[in-house]
Amino acid sequence: MPKLIFKDVSKSFGETLVIKNFSAEIPDQQFLVLLGPSGCGKSTMLRMIAGLIDITEGQIQFDDLVVNDLEPKKRSVAFVFQSYALYPHLTVRANIAFPLLMDNFRWWQHIPVVGHFKRRADLRNPEIQKKISEIAETMELTSYLNRRPKTLSGGQRQRVALARALVRDPSIYLLDEPLSNLDAKLRAQMRVEITNLYQKVHKTFVYVTHDQVEAMTMGTQIILLDGGVIQQHGTPKEIYDKPANVFVAKFIGSPPMNLFEVQVDGQIIHLPSGDRLDLTGHSIPNFDSKRVIFGVRPEKLKQSESGEGIPVVVRVVERLGAETLVAFNFAKQAEDSRITKASSNLHYMRIPGDSTLNSGDHCFVEFNLKDASWFNLETGSRFQ
Amino acid sequence: MKKVSLTKILRWIFVFVLASFAIFPVYWMYNTSLTSVGGLFGGQNLIPRVKDSLQIFNVFFTEVPIWRWLRNSAVVALGTTISSLAMAVLAAYGLSRFRFFGKGLLGFSLFATQMLPEALLIVPMYALFMSLGLLNGFTGLVLANTAFVMPVAVWIIKSAMDGIPYEIEEAARVDGTPRLAVLTQIMMPLTAPSIAAASVILFFDGWNDFLFASTFITSSEKWLATVGLASFLGEFVTPLATVFSAALVFTIPAILFFLIMQRQIISGLTSGSVKG
Amino acid sequence: MPYFFVGAATIYLILFTSIPLLRGFWFSFTDSLLLAPTEGKFVGFENYRRYLTDQSFYSSLWTTIVYTFVVVVGAVSLGVISAIAINEKLPGRAIFRSMLTVPWAVPGVSVVLIYNWIYNYDSGVANQAVRALGMGQKGWLIDPSLGMFSVAFASIWKVFPFIMLVVLAALQSVPEELREASKVDGADRFSAFKTVVIPHLMPTIRVASLLMTIWSIRRFEIIYLLTGGGPSGATNTIVINVYKQAFESSELGRAAALGILGLLLSLSVTIVYFAVDRKNAKRDSL
Secondary structure (H helix, E strand, C coil), X not given: CXXXXXXXXXXEECCEEEEEEEEEEECCCCXXXXXXXXXXXXXXXXXXXXXXXXXXXXXXXXXXXXCCCCCHHHHCEEEECCCCCCCCCCCHHHHHHHHHHHHCCCHHHHCCCHHHHHHHHHHCCHHHHHHHHHHHHHCCCHHHCCCCHHHCCHHHHHHHHHHHHHCCCCCEEEEECCCCCCCHHHHHHHHHHHHHHHHHHCCEEEEEECXXXXXXXXXXXXXXXXXXXXXXXXXXXXXXXXXXXXXXHHHCCCCCCEEEEEEEECCEEECCCXXXXXXXXXXXXXXXXXXXXEEECHHHEEECCCCCCEEEEEEEEEECCCEEEEEEEEHHHHCCHHHHHCHHHCEEEEEECCCCCCCCCEEEEEECCCCCEEEECCCCEECC | CCCCCHHHHHHHHHHHHHHHHHHHHHHHHHHHHCCCHHHHHCCCCCCCCHHHHHHHHHHHHCCCCHHHHHHHHXXXXXXXXXXXXXXXXXXXXXXXXXXXXXXXXXXXXXXXXXXXXXXXXXXXXXXHHHHHCCCCCHHHHHHHHHHHHHHHHHHHHXXXXXXXXXXXXXXXXXXXXXXXXXXXXXXXXXXXHHHHHHHHHHXXXXXXXXXXXXXXXXXXXXXXXXXXXXXXXXXXXXXXXXXXXXXXXXXXXXXHHHHHHHHHHHHHHHHHHHHC | CHHHHHHHHHHHHHHHHHHHHHHHHHHCCECCECCEHHHCCECCCHHHHHHHCCHHHHHHHHHHHHHHHHHHHHHHHHHHXXXXXXXXXXXXXXXXXXXXXXXXXXXXXXXXXXXXXXXCCCCCHXXXXXXXXXXXXXXXXXXXXXXXXXHHHHHHHHHHHHHHHHHHHHHCCCCHHHHHHHHHCCCCHHHHHHHHHHHXXXXXXXXXXXXXXXXXXXXXXXXXXXXXXXXXXXCCCHHHHHHHHHHCCCCXXXXXXXXXXXXXXXXXXXXXXXXXXXXXXXXXXX
8 A cells, every 4th residue: 555756757758858857745545636738748657657668767666665667567556548458359358357367377378379278268267257257247347248349339448447457456546548538428427437446446546637627526636747847736626726837727727717917016906908906905925026927717707796897898608507608808908909819818707607798798897806826927836 | 223334344344354364374274284185285275174173183193292392392381481480570579669779770671681682692691501511401491581581571560560559568568468478468469460461471482482492402302392393394204284283283372372361461561661 | 678579580680691691792702613612712893893894794784674674564554453443343353353363372483384384386375376366476485586575474474463452452541531522622533533542552653663673673483494594695684694603604703793783783773762752752741
C-alpha cells in the first residue's frame, strides 16, 4: 500500500524535454488525476510510473523503494490503455487471465503450438478459473468470456481492460484516458463505474485525462500539467476556487474564468473598458504593482435589476435549461468594431435558466467580488 | 434481364485473352506431359484429356529420380526457411520497435542486398565455401540462399509489425510478459499472416534456386530438382512427356502456395517497399 | 537489448554478404583464378582498364540496358493494364485473377523448360502458329535478331503478374471519397480515372518499376538456361558474362571486376530513382 513520491523527475526524448522537475507526494489510496492539454507530458508521466519508459533524471518511489530500474512487472501496477490494448488473438477469458498466465510462463512456451496448448491447459486450472469467473461477474462479462475482443462493443472492451487490471490485484492502478474512445452517454456511465471500482478496491489510482469534467468528478487530487511542468497540485475544489496561475484559471471551468487586465488605484480598479469597480469592503492582497490581472468566475456575475453595475452588450446566449450562459462585451468597448470581432474580448456570465436576455440586448452586470482571484501581470502567478 | 453493355462484353473478352496468355504456357506444359512421342511432332492436340490428368504422376515410376530431386530441394528449401525465418523475425522486431545506433545503416543494407547480382557474390562465396569445405553440400546452399532472401523476409515481417499498436506491447509488459515472450506470444501471432507469406517466399526461394545449386553441387546424387530438370535441356533421350510431368510435379506446389498466399505476400512486399 | 534482436541477422549479413562483397571487390584488382582464388597477384586497375577499352564490354552493357528496358516497360504496361482490366466487377473475375497470377509462381527453371519447348524450331507451338499464319519458320532462340525478343518475352510473362498484383492492391486503396468527389465535380469516368486514380497509383508504379529494374539487371537463370547468352551474344548481359568469366573461363579476377561494374549500374539506377523521387515529392508537396 504505497505512498507515491516523485523527486525532481525529468524526461527528455533526445533533445526535447517533455517533463521538467516533477516533484509531488501522493498519499496512499488517492485518486490522482493528471490533467492537461494534449502533449503536456501526462501520458509520458504515467508510462514512467509503470516502468514502460525510462526516467531521464530524478526518481520515483513507492514508499521508500526507488522503482526507477524495476521492470513493470515488479512494480505491482496495472495499466488501462486509451485503446484498451486487448490482445486481439485471444479470447476475453485469456485476455483477463493473461497476467496470471505470464506468472508461470516457461521458456518452452516460446515454441509455437506448444505454447498454445500450455495456455489452454493453464486456463483450465481451477484456481485461475475461479478468479476469472469472480472478476467476470463483477464486471458483468460472464457471458462474453469465450468471445474475441473485436466482437465486443466499446464499453464491453473497456470493461475487459478493467478486468485485466483487476485480476492481478495491483497496488496502483494507472489509467490512460480510458474513456476518450466512448460516446458521451457511455462515458458518463463508465465514469461512475470507475469511481465505484475505486471505492471498492481502495487502492491508489492515477488517472490521465484532458477532460476537466472527469478530473473534477472523479479525482480526490489533481495535478495540472502544461509543457511538462506542474501548474498546480491540489484537490478539485482548491484548483477551481484558487487557481495557482492564469493557465489554470483558463483551463479549468467551462466557460473559463473571466480575466481582466486592470489598473489598481487604492480601493478602485479600472477595467480595460474604462469602467470602474469599487472594492471597498473586500480584502485584497498586497500588490507589488499597479497593474494586475483580475479574475472572476462566470457564476460570480449577475444581471443587475437596479440599473447599477457595468453596461454590457450581449453577444451570444446559450440556454442549457437549468442555467444560461451569456457571452458579452463591455458597452464602452462594443463601439470599437475591431475589438468586438475578436472572441477573446468576450466575457461570460452564468445566470439562472429563466433569463430572457437575447443577443444584441443591452444590460448591466454586477460583480460579486468575494473570492475573486488576482494574478501577477508578468508571471501570471496568483497573489494570495 | 439486366442489360449487358457492349463495353462490358469487350472488356470480358480482353480479360479472357490476357488470362489465356498468362495461363497458356502452363497449360501447354500439362498438355505436353500427356502427349506421346508420336503426337508431339505431328502437331500437338490442343484439347487435353482431363481424365488422364493423374498420368503426370507416373513420372514417379520412371527412370527419372524425381523423388530424390524433390526431396533434396525440400531439404534445402526447409533449411532456408527455418534459418531465415528465425533471424528475420528477431531482426524485424528489433528494427520495428527499437531505436539504436546503426539502425539506418542496417535498414539500408537490407534494401541494398536486392541490388547485388548473385552472379557477383557467387564468386567470393564459392571461394569462401571452398575453404570451409561446404561445396557439394546442402549446408552451403542454405547459407547462400539465406543471405539473399532473408532480407526480404525481414522487410515483410517488419512492415507487418509496424502496424501493431505499441499499446498492445506495453500492455503485455505491464502484465509481466518477458521481453522475448512479448515477441512470441503477442507479436508473432498478430503478424502470423505475414510470417506465413514470408515463409512461402523463403521456401520457394530455396526450392527454385538454380544458380547456387548448379554451381556448388557437383555430385548428381545431391542434385536439386532445378538442376535435374535443367539437365534435360539439350538432351533428347528422355521423352518430353516425362520431362514435363517432372516439371509439373515440381511446379504445382509453388503455384498452389503462391495463389493461396498472394494477398499477404503482396501487402507485405508493397507496404515494405513503399515505406523503405 | 535491440542488438540481441538484430544481432543474428546483422552478423549473418556481414559474414555472408558484406565480406564476400568486399572480397569480390578485392578479387577485381587481382588476376585470381577459380581453382586458386587466394593466389592471385594484385594487378591494380588492369581488369577494369581491359573492360573499359573493350568493345565487347560495351555491347554487353548495351544488351543489359536493352533487356532491362524492354522487360520493365513490357511488364509494367502489361501489369498495369491487367490490373485495371480486372479491378472492376466481371463474371469469373476471381478465376481470371488466379490465372493471371500463375506465371509469377512458376519456378524459373520450369519457365525455361516450357519456353524452350514453345520456341522449338521444328515442333514448337510458336512456329506452328507462325506457320499457320503463313509467315514461315522463325528461329526464336537461334536467330540473333530474335534472341533478345524471345528471352524478354519469356521474362515479361514471368514477372508481369507481380506488377499486376501490386497495382491491384493500390487500386483497391483508392479512397472512395476521392472518386465520389470527382463525380460530384462532374468528371466523366475517363477523366476521373486520369485525375484521381492514376496519381494515386504513381508512387506504387514507381517503386515497383525500380524493383523490376534492379531484378532485371541481375536476372540470371532464365537467360542463362534459355540461350546461355547467345545466339551470338544477343542476350549476353553483364550478369551472364560474369558467370561465364568465372566458371567457364575460370578468371575470377576479371569476373569480379565485371560484377562490380554491373553493381555500379544497379546502384546508379537506384540513385537516379531516389533523386527523381525526391524531386517529385517536393513538387507534390507544393
